[in-house]
Amino acid sequence: MKPIGHQPQLYICSDSFGVSGVTTQAYYLARGMAALGWDVHVICYTTYGNYYPAFSSLPITIHQINTFTCEDFAKLYSYNRQDKIDIATKVRQYLEHNGIFDPVKPGILVINYMLSMLYILDSIPHNIARTFILHSDEKYYYRLLEHFYPHFDGIVTVSKHIYTHAQKFVPLNQLSQPTAVIPYGIETPIIQDSHKLKIIYTGRFVEYQKRIFDTLEIAFLLKQWEVPFHLTLAGDQSNRITLDKRIQHLGLGDCISIVGPLSREEVSQQLKLHHVFLLVSEFEGLSLSLLEAMAHGTIPVVSRISSGVEEVIQEGVNGFLVETGDIHGFAAVLRDLAGGFSKFKSLSNAAVNSIRNKGCTAETMAYRYAKFFDRVLSWNDLNCDRVRQQTVDQDFALEEISPQSAVKITPHNQCLPEVSTTSVAKIQQITYIQEHPTVTFFLDGMHVGGVQTFVKHMLVALPKHQWNARLALYVNNLDDLEVRKLQQQGISIIGYNFSENQGHLPEEITSALLSDTAGIIIPNFISQVYERTNKIPSRFAISHIFHADEAFYYDIFQNNLSRIQSAIAVSQVCYQKANQILKDNSTTIPLTRIPYGVKMNSQWVERKNSQTLKIIYSGRIIEHQKCIFEIPQLAALAKQKGLSCEWTLVGEGDDTELLMHRIRSLRVDDCINFIGRATPELLSHLLEHHDVVILTSEYEGLPLALLEAMGHGCVPVVYDIPSGIHEIIKDHHNGFITPQNQRVRFVEALRQLCFDRGLLKEMSYHAWETVYPTYSVNQMVSKYINFFDEVLQNHDNQF
Numbered sequence: 001m002k003p004i005g006h007q008p009q010l011y012i013c014s015d016s017f018g019v020s021g022v023t024t025q026a027y028y029l030a031r032g033m034a035a036l037g038w039d040v041h042v043i044c045y046t047t048y049g050n051y052y053p054a055f056s057s058l059p060i061t062i063h064q065i066n067t068f069t070c071e072d073f074a075k076l077y078s079y080n081r082q083d084k085i086d087i088a089t090k091v092r093q094y095l096e097h098n099g100i101f102d103p104v105k106p107g108i109l110v111i112n113y114m115l116s117m118l119y120i121l122d123s124i125p126h127n128i129a130r131t132f133i134l135h136s137d138e139k140y141y142y143r144l145l146e147h148f149y150p151h152f153d154g155i156v157t158v159s160k161h162i163y164t165h166a167q168k169f170v171p172l173n174q175l176s177q178p179t180a181v182i183p184y185g186i187e188t189p190i191i192q193d194s195h196k197l198k199i200i201y202t203g204r205f206v207e208y209q210k211r212i213f214d215t216l217e218i219a220f221l222l223k224q225w226e227v228p229f230h231l232t233l234a235g236d237q238s239n240r241i242t243l244d245k246r247i248q249h250l251g252l253g254d255c256i257s258i259v260g261p262l263s264r265e266e267v268s269q270q271l272k273l274h275h276v277f278l279l280v281s282e283f284e285g286l287s288l289s290l291l292e293a294m295a296h297g298t299i300p301v302v303s304r305i306s307s308g309v310e311e312v313i314q315e316g317v318n319g320f321l322v323e324t325g326d327i328h329g330f331a332a333v334l335r336d337l338a339g340g341f342s343k344f345k346s347l348s349n350a351a352v353n354s355i356r357n358k359g360c361t362a363e364t365m366a367y368r369y370a371k372f373f374d375r376v377l378s379w380n381d382l383n384c385d386r387v388r389q390q391t392v393d394q395d396f397a398l399e400e401i402s403p404q405s406a407v408k409i410t411p412h413n414q415c416l417p418e419v420s421t422t423s424v425a426k427i428q429q430i431t432y433i434q435e436h437p438t439v440t441f442f443l444d445g446m447h448v449g450g451v452q453t454f455v456k457h458m459l460v461a462l463p464k465h466q467w468n469a470r471l472a473l474y475v476n477n478l479d480d481l482e483v484r485k486l487q488q489q490g491i492s493i494i495g496y497n498f499s500e501n502q503g504h505l506p507e508e509i510t511s512a513l514l515s516d517t518a519g520i521i522i523p524n525f526i527s528q529v530y531e532r533t534n535k536i537p538s539r540f541a542i543s544h545i546f547h548a549d550e551a552f553y554y555d556i557f558q559n560n561l562s563r564i565q566s567a568i569a570v571s572q573v574c575y576q577k578a579n580q581i582l583k584d585n586s587t588t589i590p591l592t593r594i595p596y597g598v599k600m601n602s603q604w605v606e607r608k609n610s611q612t613l614k615i616i617y618s619g620r621i622i623e624h625q626k627c628i629f630e631i632p633q634l635a636a637l638a639k640q641k642g643l644s645c646e647w648t649l650v651g652e653g654d655d656t657e658l659l660m661h662r663i664r665s666l667r668v669d670d671c672i673n674f675i676g677r678a679t680p681e682l683l684s685h686l687l688e689h690h691d692v693v694i695l696t697s698e699y700e701g702l703p704l705a706l707l708e709a710m711g712h713g714c715v716p717v718v719y720d721i722p723s724g725i726h727e728i729i730k731d732h733h734n735g736f737i738t739p740q741n742q743r744v745r746f747v748e749a750l751r752q753l754c755f756d757r758g759l760l761k762e763m764s765y766h767a768w769e770t771v772y773p774t775y776s777v778n779q780m781v782s783k784y785i786n787f788f789d790e791v792l793q794n795h796d797n798q799f
Helices: 021-035 052-056 070-076 081-097 115-123 139-151 160-166 212-224 240-249 264-272 288-295 327-338 341-357 362-388 450-465 481-488 507-514 527-531 551-559 572-584 630-640 656-665 680-688 704-710 743-755 757-771 777-798
Strands: 009-013 039-044 061-064 107-110 128-134 154-157 179-181 199-203 231-235 256-259 276-279 299-303 320-322 438-443 468-474 492-496 519-522 540-546 566-569 591-593 613-618 645-650 672-676 692-695 715-719 736-738
Touching: 009 021, 021 039, 021 052, 021 288, 021 362, 081 115, 107 362, 115 139, 128 139, 128 362, 139 160, 154 160, 154 362, 160 179, 199 264, 199 288, 212 231, 212 240, 212 327, 231 264, 240 256, 240 757, 264 288, 276 288, 276 327, 288 299, 288 341, 299 327, 299 341, 320 327, 438 450, 438 507, 450 468, 450 481, 450 704, 450 777, 468 507, 481 492, 492 507, 519 777, 527 551, 540 551, 540 572, 540 777, 551 572, 566 572, 566 777, 572 591, 613 680, 613 704, 613 743, 630 645, 630 656, 630 672, 630 743, 645 680, 656 672, 680 704, 692 704, 704 715, 704 757, 715 743, 715 757, 736 743, 743 757
Parallel strands: 009 039, 009 107, 039 061, 107 128, 128 154, 154 179, 199 231, 199 276, 231 256, 276 299, 299 320, 438 468, 438 519, 468 492, 519 540, 540 566, 566 591, 613 645, 613 692, 645 672, 692 715, 715 736
Antiparallel strands: none
């Protein structure tokens, strides 16, 4: 096939070379466009991944952005806006310093998963046209399209359904930019006959989107029906431990094989050996695995999903469609196929012919892209000056739409990044808007604690939802590093001293409230606020939060019912006890349960294998409630039993000096590291590099430190307490719960994790899976906003 028009350059972004449909499509596109005479370049963060050898064998140029530090790699999959901008800046600097883009030749940039490119689209040279491909029928792609489409010079969808659905977000058929539907293309090999029913799944071993565990349920039903079959699962090995255990539990070890990760050639060889391709996904774009299977004559039995499949599968002619989640339906189709081998040849031939007739070959795909890219370049020549004058809006909440299926890259040379303990995050300044209602939080100080962390999250998040947020802090604690950070972000902070204002609100607070139109007062544990509610203007509602399953909170609530207009409990136990107080006093006020939200990793991070179990405690260093002196006792017992453990203590508190004495007296100072107070950035990094989080408290509400650690993949080992623990930990599934003060049982749980890294890996994933995204800051803030709106509405009706 001759090159079309000129021979410009094609730049394909691929963050890594891991196994995925997008990476495979990038390979076919690079190979096909190179064959058409284009100068093809691939820009990547790392050459990590099974597909790198295939790419490196092509006549193309691969540019690895080699200026990244280990800390940069940690930011790659953060959805923090500033982290994205930092990474984008480094990408831009690398591209400019190395002259990657030819400043004269026309070219095409295909972004794919390299999201940092979106932030620097306005800095791409005018001769390079920017093309965006919607690879999947997923909110993630539609939101990116909606936000960035003015900066795209061409837009492609991989199925007709995606093109149609995208119209709800952007009127593609009315844009001046070229748009097109270009299905994936694959190789079409020669088919080999076989007379034994074999089923194969190829893809990622994840439950989100791919519903991988449905394949086991289908196999279990086939075995019950005594259908002769063998199922091969070929994929990336994520969830391998859980899959193996589930296979063993269902008694399927003799009829299921797990292979992979596989090279492209090995995938092709596996497909030749199987009759049926099984795809049970909840959604796809146009499944490249499906096209590859059909090209090999493997008969598809797939979910009836909106996008892609009905464009290539004709029911009963070249494959079969089953409703998503219909285990019995899938098994029934496979049973019928097993009993009718005579149908195989016609179905197999029809599958192959469908790929060829519909133009789903790699060569046809490349030809279509070449023609489309010519349109894009022509459009760019006429419009680049107008388009490039628009500045990319970098204030975009990627965390709300992040693909749950994304796989975090761990470079081979990953090291422990240095994290500054004094750096202040650069974030958008927060502005007080008088027309918005205000939430005022009272605290005594910003020392380490779950309540303080909760308040910080709320202070930063509420202004994004048309609420003002204010912090009222004891005057002696205003000169604090964390306070200064909040002030630098533009958060309103006022000081108070109740001891100098007997029976009255401090003048600073009175003055601040006078400027507010309406709002919510949250005293937290500052009891003096309740004593002065008669001095608070009636347009403000008092909300009581039960932060812990502690008599202190219940007593305040009981004694101030007439002054409180609403209440929030952080755990089910707290909610039940608060509700009982209301019933006992024949009182009705809005009461709800809102768990804490924490910052967490948007992908599970697998720990490196190590002979040493890394254990972390994060919280206040106090004996009251936290029982901090229990930790050196546990460390001593673990050491006595021969466990190789490294303990890290993060936090501050009144009992620090006594704790140090206990550690030395028990001779465990060689295995316990004391970090002290840590910034959120440092704590997040520490959690990523520890295996286990421990909690020895005698009571809690919903332990925020525990949620945060689980959100980073730490396995919890805790003492049993009534509130919060059983809401988030399922014993022996995502953590261990041991009876209070049973040190031998506690250390036995550590021993299991120390000597069974497979169990540790499995439980780490389950811990992260439990927290993400249910206990995110966004979820928490959204619930508080809805509740506050209800409270103010009720309050307005009363006053």
